[in-house]
Every structure is written in structure tokens, then in C-alpha cells.
Amino acid sequence: MNPTLIVTVDIVLFTLSGMRLKTVLTRRERDPFAKRLALPGGYIHADDDHDALAAAERVLRSKTGLVSPYLEQLYTFTGGVRDPRGWSASIAHYALVHESVLISDAEHRFELVEVDALPELPFDHAAIVAHAVKRLRDKSAYSSLPCHLLPPLFTLTELQQTYEQILGTPLDKSVFRRKLPELDFVEAVPDAIRQGKHRPAQLYRLRPDRRLALFDKAV
Amino acid sequence: MNPTLIVTVDIVLFTLSGMRLKTVLTRRERDPFAKRLALPGGYIHADDDHDALAAAERVLRSKTGLVSPYLEQLYTFTGGVRDPRGWSASIAHYALVHESVLISDAEHRFELVEVDALPELPFDHAAIVAHAVKRLRDKSAYSSLPCHLLPPLFTLTELQQTYEQILGTPLDKSVFRRKLPELDFVEAVPDAIRQGKHRPAQLYRLRPDRRLALFDKAV
DNA sequence: GAAATAGTGTCTCTTAGACATTATCTT
DNA sequence: AAGATAATGTCTAAGAGACACTATTTC
Structure with missing residues (x-):
């Protein structure tokens, strides 16, 4: 019924460092876009993941070793052109942590990049970050x-x-x-x-x- | 990689009728929950649908014959327990139309039900409607x-x-x-x-x- | 006591809320 | 003229914004 439907989660993990809003990027292990910096993301494991939020927690932990006290679904990015492997859906999430959570990165598993000075990102990850930044800004004006x-x-x-x-x-x-x-x-x-x-x-x-x-x- | 991942779109179509907020429900043709009233929804067609929004437009048109001038992605409901067929993701959308759009239903393809008096709905459709109502109310307070x-x-x-x-x-x-x-x-x-x-x-x-x-x- | 940051007080101007008033139509 | 709805005006009180002032620490 759904021949080749790729379903992943991606996470935009924000922190404030040096009074600048930054986000965590990881270097991709596999193709497509191997070795390139991208948002931490991965396939949903129907057997292990209770739901997409749990999948996002697992992927974030496995790719970066981090656990975020705040994690929320952002938007689902879909279509046939965003991933060279075929029609895909990325259930994007965003998370917020204090800078101190990030210093335990002995293995150097991720990079911290200012959201206003991102490198070129694969897939539509630039749009995902932009969407997350907008959500964070909009929601922050009237929330905790x-x-x-x-x-x-x-x-x-x-x-x-x-x-x-x-x-x-x-x-x-x-x-x-x-x-x-x-x-x-x-x-x-x-x-x-x-x-x-x-x-x-x-x-x-x-x-x-x-x-x-x-x-x-x-x- | 994703053995059995069901990906669908569901649509909460709102209208105001008799000064009451109502939503459109359709009777399901196939199992699971055949003959039951539910949100209009269906599988994504990777070949035809440019993205999930286009899929939602197509599904809404094919199930109800309706076209909505306003259609927006709401939230993606996921998990292994919401659908008896297996781990599923429903990319839920909501839409708004004026009552007059609904009178052209000669074939009686759908029912109009007050959101405060819904029948029992299959899957997690009750939660989807509740989420959509909340989004509509919250967003309406400070938007057009x-x-x-x-x-x-x-x-x-x-x-x-x-x-x-x-x-x-x-x-x-x-x-x-x-x-x-x-x-x-x-x-x-x-x-x-x-x-x-x-x-x-x-x-x-x-x-x-x-x-x-x-x-x-x-x- | 100077410097720096923490914390509070005061004034003004905007604006939401409540309500009154005027305007324009039908019967 | 009565009745009904449309549209605008007025008064008041609450609150945001600007800014001054006081308080408490270190050096």
C-alpha cells in the first residue's frame, strides 16, 4: 500500500551559548550526504519506539549522547523531493537544554553552530531549523x-x-x-x-x- | 528498514452551523472499523501526492467532494497502539469552510456533528478533534x-x-x-x-x- | 566612598472595558 | 413614531513603558 515510504525523526536541539542561540549538528555516518553536518535524525523503529516522541528521544541519545528535559514535536516535513531515496516524511522535533548539558561531549559527537550562521545543510534541514527558530521565538513571547x-x-x-x-x-x-x-x-x-x-x-x-x-x- | 509503517492523513474540517462549531465525519468503507463514522482520511500516495498537504487535499476531495480554502497541518499522531494494523503515523490536518460549501452534498457523503457532542470515534480520532479544536481556539484569539x-x-x-x-x-x-x-x-x-x-x-x-x-x- | 549590580518606586500615556448615544433602516 | 440593528462617542481604570531612585555587595 505504501511501497517505499521513508519515515524519520529529526531534532533541532537549541542552547544558549555566549549569549547566542545555537543548535546541535552531527556528522552523518552513512549516505546520502555521508560525512556532512546535519540535524541529528534517524529512522523510526516500530518495534522499539512507543511513538514519535520516544523515537526522537532515542535518536537524540544515540547520535549525541544527550537527553533533553524539554522535547516537543514541531512539524512533519514531507514530499518526494526532500530526500534522494524517495518520498519521505520527517517528523521534526525541537528541544531546549542548558549549555552545561553539552560539556560532557568527550567523544566530540556533535558541533554547536549559531542558528544565524549555519553551514549548508543537506535535505531540507535549513528549512526545519528556520521553522524551529520561528516556533521558539513565537512561543517564547507568551510562555515559560x-x-x-x-x-x-x-x-x-x-x-x-x-x-x-x-x-x-x-x-x-x-x-x-x-x-x-x-x-x-x-x-x-x-x-x-x-x-x-x-x-x-x-x-x-x-x-x-x-x-x-x-x-x-x-x- | 521500516517493515510495516502505515502513513496516513486525516482531516478535521470545521464549519459554523447554527452558531455551533461542527466537524465533518465520513462513514468508513473498509476495515478496520468499516461502516463507522470517522474523520475523513486515507493513505498517502507517494506517486501522486507532492507532499502531505496535497495528500490531505486529495483525500478530502475524494472522501467528501469538498475543497477547503484553508487547510493547515495540525500534528502527527503516532504509535503502535492507535491502529490495529500496526505502528502508524497520521499526519493530521484541519480545515475551515463556510457552511454554504457543504450544501452541495447531494450524495450524502458526510455527516455534520457538533464538536461538543461527538459520537464514539475509532482510532484516536477523538484526540485529534480535541487537538484541532484547541488549536483553532488558541490561534483564533490572535489571528484572522x-x-x-x-x-x-x-x-x-x-x-x-x-x-x-x-x-x-x-x-x-x-x-x-x-x-x-x-x-x-x-x-x-x-x-x-x-x-x-x-x-x-x-x-x-x-x-x-x-x-x-x-x-x-x-x- | 566608588563602582557595580540588585531591586523598587513613580509618573505618564496608551488602551481595554463598560456603557451611552446617535444614525438609519422597516413597518 | 416604534422598533430594531448599525455605528460611534465618552468616561474610567488598569497596565505598559520610561526612568529615577534606593539597597547591598566588593574593592
Whole structure:
């Protein structure tokens, strides 16, 4: 009924490094496009994978050794021209991690590349990244999504800077802090204080029950 | 590589009838679930379909005879338990039409059912409809999407009532009309006036270049 | 005390919301 | 004129934005 239908998952894994939005690329082992940098991806294993999300988790782990606390289906890219092997469907996902998750890459299994300075990518992976960046930006304006780019504990200044990076626009400190209690997605951690060269800052965390909180208004 | 991977498209076709949000269901011809009411859906034809969107158009036309001016990919539902034939992926889509498009159903190829009073549906079609309703409601709050439930020409009162139905909340007439010029997605049609028993109303149309306009703020 | 960052307060201007008013048609 | 719907105007209160100010640390 479906003679040659290729079904894969691809993952756009974002992180914020050096105040720049970057994504993880892996070097392809096999043809087509062997040796080329591309999004981590692979076939669905009908026997092992409960669903596409589980397949994405498995593929991400096997290709990069990484596990992401936030992983969401993005869009399914389809057609007869995107893959030289034939008509294909790629169920694309995107994920967010804090930079510290990436330093355990002893075997150098992946590269980190700025999303604004991508190399030429095989298949329609450039379009997939573009779609993921748009989704991340759009959704971040009115949700708690950017928290997943931060470490478990963070200061309000770090939180604001993260939103500013993703949204690409400066935010007023006073306005930002006034809204936080209403949006109600972060909470102060008692006795957790960030010490530095200057006045110490209260540390906050994402409320576990608000991992993806959607707001009526923008942050 | 993918021994038995079933790939289909399913379509949630919405319309507004009698001030109620309804969806189109068809009676299945073959097993599994032959004779049962279900979402219109079918296999992807790798030879004929340029991509999944084209497949959804073709399937909708072949099962119901309908063509929708607005059709968008929703989400891909996957897994080994949703279809008794094996591991499957359904690339679900949703579409919006005005009620008048549906009256040409001489052969009675489909049923119209309120989304709040669905019969028991096969597969995970109930979840697909629920997902589509949520997407429609969420997206309608800050976009021109609901216009596609209206005829080509409509009054501002009809437009407001459509938004109220989808959003499930009353809107203030004065506020609604004040925002329209800013949101800039409808335009008055010169010399087009709706006559009735009372004061005539100016007719408007969706601006062709704003078929899916996204707003910074809610309508 | 200077420098730097954390955190709060105040003013203004925009705008949503509620509601009143005017306008134009039919019977 | 009455009744109904279309369309616009007005007042108020909430909130975003801009910016000043205070607080707490290190050197």
C-alpha cells in the first residue's frame, strides 16, 4: 500500500551559548550526504519506539549522547523531493537544554553552530531549523519556554537576558519584574543566593507544574 | 528498514452551523472499523501526492467532494497502539469552510456533528478533534483565522459573532470595532451593503494578503 | 566612598472595558 | 413614531513603558 515510504525523526536541539542561540549538528555516518553536518535524525523503529516522541528521544541519545528535559514535536516535513531515496516524511522535533548539558561531549559527537550562521545543510534541514527558530521565538513571547535554556537555579537578571536573546528585543527591568508574580511560573528558592563581585541576587527556579505555562499576555 | 509503517492523513474540517462549531465525519468503507463514522482520511500516495498537504487535499476531495480554502497541518499522531494494523503515523490536518460549501452534498457523503457532542470515534480520532479544536481556539484569539468560517462578504456583526462563538466569550462591540483598523485584516467593500429589516450594514471581506494574519494582541 | 549590580518606586500615556448615544433602516 | 440593528462617542481604570531612585555587595 505504501511501497517505499521513508519515515524519520529529526531534532533541532537549541542552547544558549555566549549569549547566542545555537543548535546541535552531527556528522552523518552513512549516505546520502555521508560525512556532512546535519540535524541529528534517524529512522523510526516500530518495534522499539512507543511513538514519535520516544523515537526522537532515542535518536537524540544515540547520535549525541544527550537527553533533553524539554522535547516537543514541531512539524512533519514531507514530499518526494526532500530526500534522494524517495518520498519521505520527517517528523521534526525541537528541544531546549542548558549549555552545561553539552560539556560532557568527550567523544566530540556533535558541533554547536549559531542558528544565524549555519553551514549548508543537506535535505531540507535549513528549512526545519528556520521553522524551529520561528516556533521558539513565537512561543517564547507568551510562555515559560525560555526557562529550559537556563540552569535549574537562575537570577531574574539571567532570566530577563534569556528572554531578550530569544525575542531579540530589550525588556525593561521594572516592567519585567512586575509581571513575574502575575505570570506565576518562577519561584524564589529560600536561602538560595547567588554571590558575586557585587550585591548578591536571589535565585529562582521554574515551578515544576509550569514547565510549559502559556500566558494571556506577552512577558 | 521500516517493515510495516502505515502513513496516513486525516482531516478535521470545521464549519459554523447554527452558531455551533461542527466537524465533518465520513462513514468508513473498509476495515478496520468499516461502516463507522470517522474523520475523513486515507493513505498517502507517494506517486501522486507532492507532499502531505496535497495528500490531505486529495483525500478530502475524494472522501467528501469538498475543497477547503484553508487547510493547515495540525500534528502527527503516532504509535503502535492507535491502529490495529500496526505502528502508524497520521499526519493530521484541519480545515475551515463556510457552511454554504457543504450544501452541495447531494450524495450524502458526510455527516455534520457538533464538536461538543461527538459520537464514539475509532482510532484516536477523538484526540485529534480535541487537538484541532484547541488549536483553532488558541490561534483564533490572535489571528484572522475565523474569517474562513464566514462567506466571502460579511458584516462586522457577523464577524464579531463568529469570534465570540470560537472563543466562547462575549466581546464588546465598540472595543471590537476600534481594533479592526489596527489589526488591518478586513476591508470594507465599496457599495456592498447588506439590506435587511433594519438599518443596512456595510459588508467587509478578508484582505487576500492577510489570509492568516497573526496579531500582537488579542482581538 | 566608588563602582557595580540588585531591586523598587513613580509618573505618564496608551488602551481595554463598560456603557451611552446617535444614525438609519422597516413597518 | 416604534422598533430594531448599525455605528460611534465618552468616561474610567488598569497596565505598559520610561526612568529615577534606593539597597547591598566588593574593592
